[in-house]
Amino acid sequence: MPEGRHSDGPTEKCGVVGVSLDGRDASRPLYYALYALQHRGQESAGIVTHDGFQQHSHVEMGLVGDAFEPGDLDALNGATGIGHVRYPTAGSVNACCAQPFSVSFKSGSLGLSHNGNLVNTAELREELAANGHAFTSDGDTEVIAHELARNLLDADLIRAVKRTMNRIHGSYSLTIAHDDTVLGVRDPQGNRPLCIGELEDGYVLASESAAIDVLDGELVRDVRPGELVVLEDDGAGFESYQLVEMDNSAHCFFEHVYFARPDSRIDGSLVYDVRRELGRHLWAESGVETDVVLPVPDSGRAFASGYAKAAQDDGADVSFAEGLMKNRYVGRTFIMPTQDARERAVRLKLNPIRDVIEGKTVTVIDDSIVRGTTSTQLVELLTEAGAEAVHMRIGAPAIVAPCYMGIDMASREELIAAGRDTEAIREEIDADSLAYLSIDAIADALETTRADLCLGCVTGEYPYDIEGESTDREVIRPDGEDASGDAGVARSDD
Ligand code: AMP
Numbered sequence: 061m062p063e064g065r066h067s068d069g070p071t072e073k074c075g076v077v078g079v080s081l082d083g084r085d086a087s088r089p090l091y092y093a094l095y096a097l098q099h100r101g102q103e104s105a106g107i108v109t110h111d112g113f114q115q116h117s118h119v120e121m122g123l124v125g126d127a128f129e130p131g132d133l134d135a136l137n138g139a140t141g142i143g144h145v146r147y148p149t150a151g152s153v154n155a156c157c158a159q160p161f162s163v164s165f166k167s168g169s170l171g172l173s174h175n176g177n178l179v180n181t182a183e184l185r186e187e188l189a190a191n192g193h194a195f196t197s198d199g200d201t202e203v204i205a206h207e208l209a210r211n212l213l214d215a216d217l218i219r220a221v222k223r224t225m226n227r228i229h230g231s232y233s234l235t236i237a238h239d240d241t242v243l244g245v246r247d248p249q250g251n252r253p254l255c256i257g258e259l260e261d262g263y264v265l266a267s268e269s270a271a272i273d274v275l276d277g278e279l280v281r282d283v284r285p286g287e288l289v290v291l292e293d294d295g296a297g298f299e300s301y302q303l304v305e306m307d308n309s310a311h312c313f314f315e316h317v318y319f320a321r322p323d324s325r326i327d328g329s330l331v332y333d334v335r336r337e338l339g340r341h342l343w344a345e346s347g348v349e350t351d352v353v354l355p356v357p358d359s360g361r362a363f364a365s366g367y368a369k370a371a372q373d374d375g376a377d378v379s380f381a382e383g384l385m386k387n388r389y390v391g392r393t394f395i396m397p398t399q400d401a402r403e404r405a406v407r408l409k410l411n412p413i414r415d416v417i418e419g420k421t422v423t424v425i426d427d428s429i430v431r432g433t434t435s436t437q438l439v440e441l442l443t444e445a446g447a448e449a450v451h452m453r454i455g456a457p458a459i460v461a462p463c464y465m466g467i468d469m470a471s472r473e474e475l476i477a478a479g480r481d482t483e484a485i486r487e488e489i490d491a492d493s494l495a496y497l498s499i500d501a502i503a504d505a506l507e508t509t510r511a512d513l514c515l516g517c518v519t520g521e522y523p524y525d526i527e528g529e530s531t532d533r534e535v536i537r538p539d540g541e542d543a544s545g546d547a548g549v550a551r552s553d554d
Pocket of ligand 1: 426428430433467
């Protein structure tokens with residue numbers, strides 16, 4: 061294993077967007093796109109635009125709707141820009157990490173939005189600091205910005221991005237504003253999503269295609285792992301440069317299971333269809349006949365409808381019912397600071413409809429179990445509501461290890477499945493039966509192989525090189541580092 065790395069600094073489970081238009085101001089389309097990506101981050105929201113002469117920036121803590129006043133958008137002049145929503149990782153609520161990160165330097169202005177997490181931040185930061193770079197945050201995004209700014213001093217944009225990609229390791233989907241040029245970059249293994257959309261009068265780059273939909277655009281395609289996409293500054297098109305190529309990708313399967321919107325299309329698959337398909341697999345692998353199938357709203361819905369449909373197709377006498385109601389005004393239980401607060405929040409958030417449940421055997425379907433708080437509380441709630449038996453079916457494999465690639469999953473000690481088998485977990489949550497989905501079902505539903513997925517949280521083996529953890533890849537670094545940036549810079553005909 062090459063020299064060890066670890067994930068330092070806050071994780072960045074976020075949403076990014078970039079827009080280049082033909083004359084019209086980019087701020088409103090960016091704002092609407094951020095609304096569509098709000099589920100990817102609720103801690104802060106920001107937009108950086110460029111009007112051809114100067115950069116404009118507005119970054120605030122809070123939800124998109126709270127972070128911008130109408131006047132703020134009017135002041136963000138220019139037909140090109142980028143935006144960001146940031147996820148509130150417990151313990152890192154920090155105004156200095158809000159993005160886009162922006163900086164002015166000798167070769168112009170830079171804005172940077174990052175989704176993902178680098179695994180060599182500390183060594184890069186040390187090196188840059190030794191060369192006189194001053195840092196204002198402890199995040200990895202600023203490290204990327206300094207690397208890029210340094211490379212732009214003696215290389216053109218494409219070469220500078222390539223050099224930067226050869227230095228930064230880990231997970232990153234970036235939208236970058238270099239003056240009025242907007243770029244999108246996806247790490248060589250394509251861990252986090254990023255896609256390209258065409259608008260009536262321009263182009264957009266976004267974490268998820270749902271953001272393109274709200275702008276009435278058309279999804280063109282996903283940005284490829286290791287690809288740089290440069291939007292033309294008049295919104296007329298884009299250029300593509302395959303800067304780094306690796307044998308395998310490491311797409312995060314959890315994007316499909318939990319994180320992304322079901323109406324987004326990621327790496328060729330509609331998330332909703334994938335979840336339904338995973339539900340079908342769940343029935344095939346561990347179906348149990350009960351009176352009712354109940355989804356845990358909202359994330360378990362598509363899984364449960366796929367599961368119930370497969371059961372009915374097999375002739376099972378089972379109905380599908382929305383027997384749990386969600387109070388959408390309660391914040392996400394996951395980020396509550398204490399276990400007590402998390403348990404209270406589940407109770408506030410989910411309320412069973414007694415009439416649907418009383419006297420029935422039920423199968424409850426959720427996308428995942430992390431700490432086990434939700435499932436423990438649910439079994440209790442459903443039993444109290446009169447369920448005769450409660451069977452839990454989970455649309456993902458057991459989460460046994462942390463995520464270092466940008467999803468806040470909790471530490472190993474907090475994960476209910478770390479070091480425990482399914483029977484022990486069943487006992488802990490007190491369900492009548494419990495079954496997880498197999499890893500093969502995930503690969504199957506995504507029409508890919510395990511070798512092209514990041515499965516770190518369910519196998520404990522990571523596609524990146526992380527200190528103290530094992531890797532499932534032989535080669536984790538893009539090789540053929542070429543300081544001149546000449547080799548491998550190919551322009552495709554997109
Ligand atoms: P837990 O209650 O800790 O077992 O967490 C599982 C619940 O949290 C499930 O209902 C999931 O939909 C949801 N969940 C899974 N992963 C995450 C995450 N990274 N952030 C927030 N919620 C999550």
